[in-house]
Amino acid sequence: MVSGFSKLFKPRVEALGLEIGASSLKLVELSGHPPALRAFATRPTPPGMLAEGVVAEPAALAQEIRELLAEARTRKRYVVSAVPNPSVILRTIQVPKMPPKEMEEAVRWEAERYIPFPIDEVVLDFAPLEPLSEVSEGEQTEVMVGVARQEAVAGLLEALRGAGLMPVVLDVKPFAGLYPLEAELGAEPERVAVAVEIGAESTSLVLTRGDRPLAVRVLTLSGKDFTEAIGKAFGLDFLTAEEVKRTYGLATIPTEDEELLLDFDAERERYSPARIYDAIRPILVDLTQEIRRSLEFFRVQLGDIHPEVGYLYGGGSRLRGLATLLTDTLGVSFTTPDPWQGIQVDPKRFDLEKLKELGPELMVPIGLALRGVSPLD
Numbered sequence: 254m255v256s257g258f259s260k261l262f263k264p265r266v267e268a269l270g271l272e273i274g275a276s277s278l279k280l281v282e283l284s285g286h287p288p289a290l291r292a293f294a295t296r297p298t299p300p301g302m303l304a305e306g307v308v309a310e311p312a313a314l315a316q317e318i319r320e321l322l323a324e325a326r327t328r329k330r331y332v333v334s335a336v337p338n339p340s341v342i343l344r345t346i347q348v349p350k351m352p353p354k355e356m357e358e359a360v361r362w363e364a365e366r367y368i369p370f371p372i373d374e375v376v377l378d379f380a381p382l383e384p385l386s387e388v389s390e391g392e393q394t395e396v397m398v399g400v401a402r403q404e405a406v407a408g409l410l411e412a413l414r415g416a417g418l419m420p421v422v423l424d425v426k427p428f429a430g431l432y433p434l435e436a437e438l439g440a441e442p443e444r445v446a447v448a449v450e451i452g453a454e455s456t457s458l459v460l461t462r463g464d465r466p467l468a469v470r471v472l473t474l475s476g477k478d479f480t481e482a483i484g485k486a487f488g489l490d491f492l493t494a495e496e497v498k499r500t501y502g503l504a505t506i507p508t509e510d511e512e513l514l515l516d517f518d519a520e521r522e523r524y525s526p527a528r529i530y531d532a533i534r535p536i537l538v539d540l541t542q543e544i545r546r547s548l549e550f551f552r553v554q555l556g557d558i559h560p561e562v563g564y565l566y567g568g569g570s571r572l573r574g575l576a577t578l579l580t581d582t583l584g585v586s587f588t589t590p591d592p593w594q595g596i597q598v599d600p601k602r603f604d605l606e607k608l609k610e611l612g613p614e615l616m617v618p619i620g621l622a623l624r625g626v627s628p629l630d
Contacts, residue, residue, distance in 0.1 A: 266331050266421070267283075267284055267329065267331070267625055267626050268329065268331035268332050268333045268421050268422075268622075268624070268625030268626075269281070269282050269292075269327065269329050269331065269332045269333070269418075269622065269625060270282070270283070270332075270333055270334075270618045270619065270620070270621030270622025270623070270624065270625050271318070271321075271332050271333070271334045271413075271418075271618065271621065272334070272335060272426070272429075272617045272618040272621060273298070273303070273308075273314070273318075273334060273335075273337065273409065273412075274298060274337070274452060274453055274568075274617075275298060275303050275337070275452070275453040275454040275477075276297065276298055276452075276453035276454075276476075276477075276568065277295055277296065277297050277298055277453075277568070278295065278296050278297075278298055278317060278318065278321050279294075279295045279614075279615060279617075279618040280292070280293065280294045280295070280321050280322070280325050280327075280618065281293055281615065281618045281619050281621070281622040282325065282327050282329060282622060282625075283596065283619075283622040283623065283625065283626045284626060285626070286626070287595060287596070287597060288595070288596050288597070288622075288623065288626050289596065289597035289598070289599075290596055290597065290598045290599070290603060290608075291327070292325040292326060292327040293325065293603065293608070294321050294322075294324040294325035295321075295611075296317065296320065296321055296324070298317070299313070299317065302314050302317070303337060305339045305340070306336070306337035306338060306339030306340030306341070306402075306405050307337075307340060307402065307404055307405045307408055308405070308408030308409055308411070308412050309408075311408050311411040311412040311415060312412075312415060314412040314415075314416075315411075315412045315413075315414075315415030315416040316416075318412065318413070318415075318416035318418070319416045319417065322416065322417075322418075330417060330418055330419050331418070331419050331420075331421050331625070332413060332418040332419065332420050332421065332625075333420075333421060333422045333423075333424060333621045333622070333624045333625045334409065334413060334420060334422075334423055334424070334621060335423065335424045335425055335426045335429050335617065335621060336401045336405055336406060336409060336423055336424075336425060336426075337405065337426070337454075338425075338426055338427070338452065338454070338455040338457060338471050339454065339455060339471075340401050340402045340405030340406075341399060341400065341401045341405075341425050341426075341471075342367070342368055342369075342398075342399070342400045342401075343397065343398070343399050343400075343425060343427065343469040343471070344364070344367050344397075344398050344400075344469075345382070345395055345396070345397055345398070345466075345467070345468055345469075346360070346363050346364065346367070346395070346396060346398055347393045347394065347395055347396075348360055348363055348393070348394065348396060349391050349392065349393055349394070350385055350388045350389065350390055350391060350392055350393075350394050351390070351391070356396075357379075360377070360379045360396060360398060361377055363398075364377060364379075364398045364400060368400050370400075370402060374402065374403050374404075375400045375401060375402055375403060376400070376401050376402075376403055376406045377398065377399070377400050378398075378399050379396045379397060379398045379399065380396060380397050381394055381395070381396050382394075382395045382396060382397055382465055382466065382467075383395065383465070397466060397469075399425050401423075401425075406423065409423065410423075421625075422624060424620075424621060424624065426450065426452070426457065426617050427448075427450065427457040427458075427459045427469050427471070428459070428466065428620075429616075429617045429620035429621050429624070430448060430450045430457075430459075430566065430567075430616040430617045430620050431448055431459060431461070431464075431466070431620065432619075432620035432621075432623045432624060433590065433592035433594070433595075433616055433619050433620055433623065434448065434564060434590055435464055436595065437590075438461055438463055438464040439463055439464040441463060442462070442463035442464075443462065443463060444462070444463065444561055444562070445460065445461070445462050445467075445558055445559065445560045445561055446460075446461050446560050446561065446562045446563065446564065447459070447460050447461070447548065447560040447562075447563045447564070447585065448461065448563070448564045448566075449544065449563060449564065449565050449566075449567075449570070449579070449587075450566055450567035450570070450616065450617070451475060451476055451540075451565070451566075451567040451568070451569030451570045452475055452476065452567045452568060452569055453475060453476050453477055453568060453569065454473075454475050454477055455471050455472065455473060455475050456471070456472040456473075456474055456475055456540070456543075456544075456567070456569070457469065457470070457471045457472070458470045458471075458472070458544065458547050458548075460548075460551050460555075460558075460560065467551070467555055467558075468551045468554060468555060470547045470550065470551075472540075472543050472544075472547070474536070474539055474540050474543055475569055476567070476568055476569020476570075477569075478536045478539075479498055479502070479533050479536050479569065479572065480494045480495045480498050481494070482532050482533050482535070482536050483497055483498050483502070483529060483532050483533060485532075486528075486531075486532035487523070487524075487532070497524055497529070498529070498533075498572070499571060500524070501524045501525070501526055501529050502526070502529050502530075502533065502572050502573065503526040503529065503530050503572070503573050503574050504530075504533075504537055504572045504573065504574040504575040504577070504578045505530070505574035505577060505578050506527075506530060533572075537578065541578065541579065541582045541583065544579065544583060545582075545583060548560070548583070548585075559585075560585050561585070561586070562585065562586050562587075562588070563579065563580075563583070563585040563586065563587035563588070564587070564588060564589075564590050565579065565587045565588070565589050565613075566589060566590060566592075566612075566613040566614070566616040567613065567614060567616070567617075568613070568614035570589065570613050570614075571613055571614065576588060576589055589612075589613050590612075590613075590616070591609070591612050592612050592615055592616045592619040592620070593608060593609065593612060593619075596619070
């Protein structure tokens with residue numbers, strides 16, 4: 254698996270996993286081997302706190318994080334977090350194998366061709382996609398390059414430190430979401446898979462072979478688009494539309510049985526699954542087309558390669574029938590993974606049913622927390 258995006262320093266300590274998202278803040282604390290859940294908390298991100306992936310109000314965000322830490326009742330202060338997708342560019346490039354310092358300069362020079370920001374206004378990190386020991390000197394090797402705007406990194410660090418936290422790694426969300434899948438991906442080294450995370454403000458796709466990332470793409474379509482479509486169709490504010498989406502939304506044409514299973518009482522007629530489906534259908538069409546185009550782009554970029562399986566997660570993925578829709582339209586068998594596999598959870602301290610229900614939207618914070626109990630090399 255590709256290593257962290259930005260390694261700030263390298264203590265071998267346990268750290269919290271904290272996702273700072275456009276819609277919510279999510280904190281997971283794991284400890285030990287095998288990892289056990291020690292703390293969990295989530296709270297909504299106040300509107301306007303993030304603007305295009307940049308922390309607009311670091312002091313206000315720091316206060317929200319302090320309250321999240323108090324709710325979780327954790328004493329740990331080391332943290333692994335991730336830079337929001339809108340501020341990050343991920344790209345695979347080829348460079349010759351050379352001494353580390355020279356390779357760093359070569360990667361920076363090559364990456365400058367692909368990023369829309371001046372090179373002196375970004376933070377850049379990279380990781381080889383195959384062990385350099387297996388590559389002869391001077392041979393081309395593929396590296397995954399991560400680039401983030403300096404202001405995004407600086408604002409995030411200011412908020413974390415303002416909350417009394419000590420950041421040890423800043424990762425990127427597309428890779429953080431893969432860590433709970435690492436054992437499953439690594440079990441079949443030649444199998445090609447695609448991981449699709451639908452977040453509040455973006456959707457990321459990572460193509461992998463085994464546990465090795467091959468390509469990444471970030472789309473602007475997201476869960477917010479579904480919510481806004483419902484709000485427009487029914488004349489609802491955003492928060493009400495979000496609740497309607499989660500309660501009544503279906504990504505496929507509802508059957509009569511599905512209509513009957515959802516007992517809406519007085520609201521039944523207004524928020525019937527059929528009406529919700531009509532409202533979000535244009536977004537579903539756009540999303541499936543964008544994912545299809547991304548897979549075609551990967552195929553052109555990498556040769557005749559097609560994923561055998563797909564993993565669907567993220568808060569925006571919790572739309573009933575979405576995995577089935579993607580399976581039927583893309584010819585890839587999509588499932589929703591369980592990030593709690595391999596993690597010990599005490600049923601006396603935590604609501605197992607709630608944690609399982611939230612699983613699809615906790616892949617990233619759990620992935621960050623898993624990094625926090627791994628050697629931070």
